[in-house]
Amino acid sequence: MDLQQFEIKILPLKNKIYRLAKALLTNANDAEDAVQDIYLKLWSARTELEKADNVIALSFQIARNHCIDKLRASNKMQFNDLNDEDLSKEPSPYEQTEQRDLVHIVKQLIETLPEQQRLVIHLRDVEGMELKEIATITGMTENAVKVYLSRARQRIRESFSGK
């Protein structure tokens, strides 16, 4: 894949990749920086991208791996993916009244979800991807993706329906 093809196929994914990075890193500045690094990795992987059946899925997989490495490096990783049932970082009542922005609160809620749930709900509900694609990107089975998706959605519902 030469620069021209890369420009047509991969560069237009920049905003999607930015959003994925932001969903995982939960910080706009970190996400912006990550996109630069991710694109250099994508350029290095251009031969594999050319051969890939699903270019977007492989690009997202590379982006996801980069962000997870970043999270691990900064010790932000959350290890209690499947079994955690509490939302430890729920916004305080002060923050809730202060922000008065329900959308912002939901965004914050999503940010507090365990990493895999955060990624799955982002890829499905924001990017509108098929379960199969999400399974490829995350390295899970389709069934596991469904479980994570259901948990994430229910977690959000519980948090705002309880208010």
Next chain:
Amino acid sequence: MNNIKELLQKYFEGDTSLAEESILKNYFLQENLPDDLKQYQTMFVCFEQAQTETLSDANFEERFKKQVSFKKHHGLVFHIAMWSSAAAASIVIALGSIYYAERQSNYMIVNGKRINDPEKAMMMAAEKLNLVTGKFNNSVSHVQQIGHVGKQLSVMEIFSKHDAVSDTVNDNNANKHNEN
């Protein structure tokens, strides 16, 4: 409405298709919602807003292309420089070897001394040749001098022979006179 509630239930179970989720999104993005469903609106609005988030760096693509082109170009220049240096080094080594081999094979011994420098050897050879030529010329002049003396001697010899014949003739005439 019931259809929406059913779909919503399926949605929270993770069982809806993308098409069904699209119906839900369209429904919840409208303004007038029944009170019991209003609470879910924020969630769908949040996803809708997240979809519009973009990279703030407007020159990202241009910068990326420059960066990659520079790397590529830089890489090419490096390769050219490296191979040129290697080629130049090979030529220098090859020429050096030939020169050394030539120096080793072409030499002369003068007065027991080995001389590899062709110029020096030529000079020494010319010097010796001059010496030899000089000696030869000297010898020739000596020979010429000897030849000259030889000539003088032969002339003298002729004269002396002539004198002897005259004496003999005079003697014979005297004898004849005496006999008469």
